[in-house]
Amino acid sequence: TVLRLAQVPGIVGIKDATADLGRGSELIRSLAAAGKSDFAVYGGDDITALPLMLMGGHGVISVTANIAPKLMSEMSAAALAGDVARARAANDRLLPLHRKLFVEANPIPVKWALAEMGLINGELRLPLTPLATQHHETVRAALREAGCL
Numbered sequence: 001t002v003l004r005l006a007q008v009p010g011i012v013g014i015k016d017a018t019a020d021l022g023r024g025s026e027l028i029r030s031l032a033a034a035g036k037s038d039f040a041v042y043g044g045d046d047i048t049a050l051p052l053m054l055m056g057g058h059g060v061i062s063v064t065a066n067i068a069p070k071l072m073s074e075m076s077a078a079a080l081a082g083d084v085a086r087a088r089a090a091n092d093r094l095l096p097l098h099r100k101l102f103v104e105a106n107p108i109p110v111k112w113a114l115a116e117m118g119l120i121n122g123e124l125r126l127p128l129t130p131l132a133t134q135h136h137e138t139v140r141a142a143l144r145e146a147g148c149l
Contacts, residue, residue, distance in 0.1 A: 075087050108130075
């Protein structure tokens with residue numbers, strides 16, 4: 001199906017948010033075999049973004065980038081340039097955020113984190129509800145570990 005989409009003028013890529021690296025690898029391989037390496041494959045799962053890019057993915061549509069845009073940009077640029085050591089170092093700092101920003105449904109932890117960083121006022125509109133207090137220290141610790149606080 002993706003190979004057929006890659007033939008359609010105006011469709012230039014796909015977001016793969018399955019977190020299935022085998023699927024992502026096969027998708028990239030099959031597009032290359034069909035001569036469609038220019039059809040962009042973007043990751044949609046932060047925790048698998050680095051390996052997907054190292055396998056030939058074109059980037060990531062990231063949740064974590066809302067909290068740590070510079071670090072996500074550094075990791076992505078390094079991965080796409082083939083600088084694995086620099087990409088891994090940035091990703092190691094990002095991993096706690098990748099995990100902890102999903103302790104509740106997105107975007108609740110992200111909005112809480114942005115408020116904790118002083119970037120937004122923290123007010124939510126329904127159907128969103130505040131982040132459960134039991135998760136505050138968990139997310140705060142991830143923010144500290146990534147250098148966001």
